[in-house]
Amino acid sequence: MGRKLVIDPVTRIEGHGKVTLHLDDNNNVVDARLHVVEFRGFEKFVQGHPYWEAPMLLQRICGICFVSHHLCGAKALDDIIGVGLGSGVAMLPAPEKIRRLGHYGQQLQSHVTAYFYLIVPEMLFGMDAPPEQRNILGLIEADPELIKRVVALRKWGQEVIKTVLGKRMHGISSVPGGVNKNISAAERDRLLYGEDGLLSMDEVIEYAQEGLKIFYDFHEKNRKQVDGFADVPALNMSLVDDKGNVDYYHGAIRIVDNDKNIVEEFDYHDYLSHFSEATEPWSYMKFPFLKALGREAGALRVGPLARVNVTGSYTTPLAQEALEKLHNYTGGKANNMTLHTNWARAIEILHSAELIKELLDDPDLQKESLVLPADGKSWTGEGVGVVEAPRGTLLHHYRAGREGNITFANLVVATTQNNTVMNRSIRSVAEEYLGGKTEITEGMMNAIEVGIRAYDPCLSCATHAVGQMGLVVSLLDASGKVIDEAYR
């Protein structure tokens, strides 16, 4: 008699989801699924609203990567009024750099949240550690100095966001064609040199390097487990600049295969020609794929691991050094090791910090020319915005009527792009850790969650509820009858 294991809800992620594992009579895994069990509906209820309010409404979809949603929406609005890249118009230097500054600040704080608060507990204590230890409170007890630095690092990222957008969360910076304020010299100096209770730029870079070292130490001690954990194939996608290197704010969409050969590269405005989406009755999350390759072969990975697989290099020295080490590890091939996503994430924290430093040294931030005005004739009524959000390639596509009302909205969020590869990871971990086992331990179930957390999924694209989510594991027979349950 086969049985079904359920993890509901999955913990320490953003949003609400559950995992079901179907085992046959010999306890071999026959199916593994990540279900997204909530529905939002932003694409529908933004319709009818004035187009210039859309980025403010849609950034509320997420409490972590709201800047990405804000910027995606802003880029789409640039297109709609005819001063965007869709019309071949480049943004003025100052507003683009100010947008980038907010974006990098968010990437830093988002990655710090995911990496230190949600992922590092297993790296320090192990997947089998007691649940009451492997969390942020356990970290505070084990290494209070580390957590003080982590809190300070995250705070600094939040202050970058606040400087640009006016608030640490859900602020407003971008308007169609530009931004609504520049960065004063005093604001710049506060971030560069710090103040009482706020790190300096150099300290941020130092702390980011320490974060990377945590991964190196963990990897050194657990090389076999880390490298063998959910080594699953997928194509890798990222925005790239004209040199083929990752650009978190803008570029062409590039997709590479396991040998890092370019499978496709295209202007993101043409995304509908390249992507399709499959649906399943058991999840509210769709399964995007490349049309040309079909659902299985065309499944994509996005996010930190995909980006380091796509990019040739970085422009900043410390991150470049770390990137080379990661690249050399797989000898020129794409890296498919799911837990190496955390390695890539730690590198991106450092990369973001270095990029911010470059921007803060740029006098364009103090310029007064902040908006590219549009005349009524340039109106196109349609726009697509894409950025590399912390979790991967994020896309907003709007259409607006000539009267200014939004008539269509399509959001393709990074976690959606990762849906198939996350399910592959779950299946891989389930087969390795649970397959053939008669007794299911708490640590085995946690391994499944570790695989999911590596992607830092934002299932609702909303604030996560760390500390409030219990775990229920139900054992059901083939007829669906519950034969055993465990709670934590």
Add this chain to the structure above:
Amino acid sequence: MTIQISIDGKQITTTAGKTLVDVAAENGIYIPTLCYVKNKTCLGTCRVCSVKVSGNVMSACTVAVSDGMKVEVDEPEVSDMRKALVECLFTEGNHNCPSCEKSGRCELQAVGYEVGMVVSRFPYRFPVRERNHTSGKIWLERDRCILCLRCVEFIHDAESGKKIFSLSKRGAKARIEIDTELVESMSAGQVKVAANLCPVGCIIEKGHGFNEPIGQRKYEKKSIRERAVAKNNNE
């Protein structure tokens, strides 16, 4: 004629016939208002300025002061009544401050803060209200309308003097209409005046918004209370 009144026990010497809400403001006492515009005809539509006058609840924007009048503003029952009225205005419409471009400049939002509203004690009605975005200059977002009638009474066509906005239907179905021909002849300045006169984000300039950074918006620079009681409060 010089008279004496008291507001919350404070003895005030003023002139008979002046509007109570103005007398209070001149003496540093804030009474929340939404439909009231200083030096304009009293509308008395929102009742948010309700106070007790000699024990009776009255709207301070429609009361002319008289000698010996005893006014209570900071009194528990009437304070809660004002708060309840503000809550009603939020629950009767569809107010989405986070994405509304009037946020930070919105009088309803500012008054909500002043009366200490955190949540509403009343259930939200989620009314279905049709937007009017046919004009090339003004977007009428009826979801946010509180039917104060400021626009109806105070916005007129520069040439003909005709009303540009009007009220149609009655009760819960009442709504503001816009004369789509007259609105096209409005100057950019007049559109701005109309948008600023609207105490909420119902009348908004098309294609504009969010130009003022957070922290520099009207009621972030100076609260609605401070503006009301300031000596020169014509802003």
